[in-house]
Amino acid sequence: MAAYTDALDHTSIYRRAACDSEESDGEGGLGNLSRLIVRPPGQSGKAKRGQLCFDAAFECGNLGRADHITDIEYDLYVRPDTCRPRARFWFNFTIENVKQDQRVILNIINLAKETTLFDGDMTPLVRSTSRPKWQRIPRRLIFYHRSLPHRGRKILSIAFAFDREEDVYQFSAGASYSYSRLQKHLATWEKRAQAFATRQSIAQTTQKRRIDLVTIGDYNTNKDKEEIKEEPPVTKPIKTAEQKKRVVLIMARTHGGEPPSSFVCQGFLDYLLGSSEKAVALRNNIVLEVIPMLNPDGVFLGNQRSDLLGGDLNRCWNRATSYAHPALVAVNDLLKKLASEKNVQLDFIIDIHADISHEGVFVRGNSYDDVYRSPSSSPERRVLAGRVLSPPLPKVSSPAMQALPGRLSRRHMLKSRPKTVLDVDLMLPIITESRQSQIDKSNSGSAERLALDQLSDEYDTHESDS
Structure with missing residues (x-):
């Protein structure tokens, strides 16, 4: 990928660039x-x-x-x-x-x-x-x-x-990650990924900035097969299980003061451009809906948590309005559309954050004790996230997080979670069959180190090019 360094050129925010929003x-x-x-x-x-x-x-x-x-x-x-x-x-x-x-x-x-x-x-x-x-x-x-x-x-x-x-x-x-940097990166990434990905704006913020949605993969489940000319023998019809397309929604940068989440999301998008076996399998077998920056106004303004109007988007899912929270309304509409599709199965909603109080990489989420609540609540699907995230992750260094039970239920989360954990029932009242997981990347933990390593590589590339 092309290296993008945030030039320290002392450009005032009051001198609007040609590509910036009008307000x-x-x-x-x-x-x-x-x-x-x-x-x-x-x-x-x-x-x-x-x-x-x-x-x-x-x-x-x-x-x-x-x-x-x-x-x-x-x-x-x-x-x-x-x-x-x-x-x-x-x-x-x-x-x-x-x-x-x-x-x-x-x-x-x-x-x-x-x-x-x-x-x-x-x-x-x-x-x-x-x-x-x-x-x-x-x-x-x-x-x-x-x-x-x-x-x-x-x-x-x-x-x-x-x-x-x-x-x-x-x-x-x-290490800051700006809205302008994201737009430059997506413009280059889109050209390289046009064979298997699309990019669109699903909403505009209060200050007229884009809410980008990157769709990786194809919703079409019908594979091209050669037609058989010979008539098959007459047999009783066999009912085949309906094949559903697996979908994962990934969101990042809900809070402006958590730039490691943007570096992690950018690294994931760049990884999908590769030719490795895992990258190809992800592109071919599931559909990834990625929203790289949910709060562009908060990022642009240098806010820690809120958007322009003071709303914490992590706490407004159950009362989102098109005027104050256009990004949340757009995501809710996307989820309603996915829920209405019979050939689509939404497996996970992953919300990438960063934390100013905890080190390491850790996951917060919820599951249901009632196995029969819905087909998606099977034990196999409940442990899927743990299997996906089990390859070598840094150990959780916080004693409070180590004390959490291995199988997190809503009851456990209510008793032991810090205040920053997202209440899934408030976030997605319209999607009851989905799983919501929140991955926190600490500013001084592995995510920040990854971010700085990435910056180092970009600067080395930039210097060698110049």
């Missing part, structure tokens, strides 16, 4: 800092070298406020999600106008959750215009601690030294 100028970047020079109190006029310029008015950017504490210390505040003030974790901003060897301490003050992977080995990322490859800030320079000057709040402090005056430095909670 992006008026809404995008609302509340983000836009090239703000942070000076000591009482100073004005032309900015001197070393008076830092903060900017987050670009796609996926997030920084709402920057305060000058001392010449080396700055307090930074994450901008809450639009219309959802309690969602605050994702940050992504740039700093320029630095001095050679200038040392600073950046305090990120208002993270919404105190228990995060910053308690462990996860650290923010940094890159610059001369070094566009993301790098993790060394752990010895990161301090996640309770600060008495900040009323005992747990803050994230970053000690950093700028080594090149001409560079623009970008700091982020994780």
